[in-house]
Amino acid sequence: xxxxxxxxxxxxxxxxxxxxxxxxxxxxxxxxxxxxxxxxxxxxxxxxxxxxxxxxxxxxxxxxxxxxxxxxxxxxxxxxxxxxxxxxxxxxxxxxxxxxxxxxxxxxxxxxxxxxx
Amino acid sequence: xxxxxxxxxxxxxxxxxxxxxxxxxxxxxxxxxxxxxxxxxxxxxxxxxxxxxxxxxxxxxxxxxxxxxxxxxxxxxxxxxxxxxxxxxxxxxxxxxxxxxxxxxxxxxxxxxxxxx
Amino acid sequence: xxxxxxxxxxxxxxxxxxxxxxxxxxxxxxxxxxxxxxxxxxxxxxxxxxxxxxxxxxxxxxxxxxxxxxxxxxxxxxxxxxxxxxxxxxxxxxxxxxxxxxxxxxxxxxxxxxxxx
Amino acid sequence: xxxxxxxxxxxxxxxxxxxxxxxxxxxxxxxxxxxxxxxxxxxxxxxxxxxxxxxxxxxxxxxxxxxxxxxxxxxxxxxxxxxxxxxxxxxxxxxxxxxxxxxxxxxxxxxxxxxxx
Numbered sequence: 118x119x120x121x122x123x124x125x126x127x128x129x130x131x132x133x134x135x136x137x138x139x140x141x142x143x144x145x146x147x148x149x150x151x152x153x154x155x156x157x158x159x160x161x162x163x164x165x166x167x168x169x170x171x172x173x174x175x176x177x178x179x180x181x182x183x184x185x186x187x188x189x190x191x192x193x194x195x196x197x198x199x200x201x202x203x204x205x206x207x208x209x210x211x212x213x214x215x216x217x218x219x220x221x222x223x224x225x226x227x228x229x230x231x232x233x234x
Numbered sequence: 235x236x237x238x239x240x241x242x243x244x245x246x247x248x249x250x251x252x253x254x255x256x257x258x259x260x261x262x263x264x265x266x267x268x269x270x271x272x273x274x275x276x277x278x279x280x281x282x283x284x285x286x287x288x289x290x291x292x293x294x295x296x297x298x299x300x301x302x303x304x305x306x307x308x309x310x311x312x313x314x315x316x317x318x319x320x321x322x323x324x325x326x327x328x329x330x331x332x333x334x335x336x337x338x339x340x341x342x343x344x345x346x347x348x349x350x351x
Numbered sequence: 352x353x354x355x356x357x358x359x360x361x362x363x364x365x366x367x368x369x370x371x372x373x374x375x376x377x378x379x380x381x382x383x384x385x386x387x388x389x390x391x392x393x394x395x396x397x398x399x400x401x402x403x404x405x406x407x408x409x410x411x412x413x414x415x416x417x418x419x420x421x422x423x424x425x426x427x428x429x430x431x432x433x434x435x436x437x438x439x440x441x442x443x444x445x446x447x448x449x450x451x452x453x454x455x456x457x458x459x460x461x462x463x464x465x466x467x468x
Numbered sequence: 469x470x471x472x473x474x475x476x477x478x479x480x481x482x483x484x485x486x487x488x489x490x491x492x493x494x495x496x497x498x499x500x501x502x503x504x505x506x507x508x509x510x511x512x513x514x515x516x517x518x519x520x521x522x523x524x525x526x527x528x529x530x531x532x533x534x535x536x537x538x539x540x541x542x543x544x545x546x547x548x549x550x551x552x553x554x555x556x557x558x559x560x561x562x563x564x565x566x567x568x569x570x571x572x573x574x575x576x577x578x579x580x581x582x583x584x585x
Binding site: 171188190211 | 262280326331
């Protein structure tokens, strides 16, 4: 199967789990735990790096990071499939919420939380 | 902007950060830390639930979960933008790796790690 | 060195890092990232288990869990050393805060957040 | 109750949960999820800071960090109580393992993983 969109990927992820009967394990709670575990595995190669070093990963480390990012996305999609959530729509809605919380004039060059602005 | 694809979303996320000069903070290390924080916020509403309860979230909790999932996706895309990684391709490649690690006959109904199969 | 108390352990952890010049890496930010990574490694063996299975770990898995718990404690102590925080006092203070937030009559058999009580 | 040792704290944590019948929720899996959530809440105030800024937290942020550290310790102790694990002994054993994995001559000023040394 050629994957050209998030919808294609969602279908491939669903088929992958179905062929293996993994729905038995794939409750929302378990999928979220797995997602957190993968996110932390993604953090692991960065934990001792300076900010600058994190921008210039050697190729082997970058490939490992790329695979961990894929794992995070795959579990996020599994969870979206399980809860019947449209991820693109959710992200579009959240960007609108964030735009209201972090107005450009106040948030520029400032990573503080909205309630501190 | 109408968001119809992961590519549209990646562009919207990039524009959002640029307008706020957040590239100053958005090193790969920091973005990964933020992603882990959001993933854990997604786990928080599930932590005391039974597997069954996690399948039938009340509407307000489900909307909170949907927004946390959006946050995870937004940071994952920010990181992909920063490292110039094609997320769809990364996920397609990882599914192929996983298919070799978890062959259908051995993995069916079994969530054990590949090395335990 | 015989470790008989949290203070002994804090000293052993400090010596361990000093002998290896790890203070160069051990900023509070990095230590916290490392702590999260270890906490997620602790979650990994539980992610697909039922609640019941998590109560009856086979011996090899329990020993792995025990070692991950030790890693979490070691990084927590490293962070406390770095920030000059008395962990026992912090926990005693937090239990007092929690006792006020979760009064016995309201919190009994109820894991909801204090603001939901 | 005056808390003078990790053993005192373990007893206080056990009593706190018992008075509230929280053993119903406190399976090892759930406690570990809660521990990860607290660890990530501890990472949150550090996520956009430079390494230097993380060393000089303003007092309010430092107190918030101190309370999150207490939460991590409380859940770690709850888990140890639940699994009947001696945390001090586990940490002492792990330091011995780490000393073999990271010999002083090789590990000095080097935060790489043992297999990369």
